[in-house]
Amino acid sequence: MKRNVLVVVAAVFMFAACEKGYDEPEKENLEDSKLEFSADAPKGDNVNASPFAIDYAGVWDQYLYMSVSYTGGEWGHEFNVTWDGEVTDEGDKKVIALNIYHLTDDDNGTEQISDSLLLSLQDLNISEEIFNDEKLWFKVVNTSDELNAVMVQAYHSNDTGDDNDGNENQTKDIEVVVIKDECGLGLWTEFWLKASSSDDSEKYYLPLALSNDINYSPKENDKLKIDIEFTWLQDSTQYCDSWQNKYIEMVNITELEVVN
DSSP, X not given: OOOSOOBSSOTTHHHHTTOBSSOOOOOTTOOOOEEEEOSSOOOSTTTTXXXXXXXXXXXXXXXXXXXXXXXXXXXXOEEEEEOOSOOEEETTEEEEEXXXXXXXXXXXXXXXXXXXXXXXXXXXXXXXXXXTOTTEEEEEEETTOTTSEEEEEEEOTTOXXXXXXXXXXXXXXXXXXXXXXXXXXXXXXXXXXXXXSGGGTTEEEXXXXXXXXXXXXXXXXXXXXXXXXXXXXXXXXXXXXGGTTOEEEEEEEEEEEEOO
């Protein structure tokens, strides 16, 4: 089921959860990797015995999505998520810490694997009041390396943002500035857009296409006013390090005005 608006870095997680970022050999009974909730922290010699890394994560509606990397390739791996039920105050944020555990330690494969994982947060029984709080953030923590933690704000699909004339797939008159990035993805490969509005100062846009009637070559620090349609990357494994902890939207630009 496709959504009209997909945000942050993993726009197609809703359709491609657990899709591998490598060519997997065909095997009978090969299982996909799993991300499951556990009420208590798992115990045993297998817990975090095999190193892993959280590459990025996000929260979209009632779903936690994340990309993890590890060495393996013989079969899918099992990961657990725990929450102690606490909501802490960190500055102006209300934070839920989600601890991630890696439970598979018997994969003798030698490939570097990147897995896309998805979990329904309904399993955590977060109250509606807390979950809908606009100040709520999630801290996704690698329990084998607590320096590998990702702080993300929840995105709700009923967020309307700017004026969009009733069409949730379009937004008009967004003011942005062109910034340089060596990511290599998107229409301009080395440029993307940052919102100029103080209310959306942490929001970024990665253009994937321009309308045919737009003739524009990006220059760093150009100020633009754009109309956009939300879209998604076709490959959920594509990712740039510069996206870490940023709120990214994949867009097609339908109208563009330079307002330097």
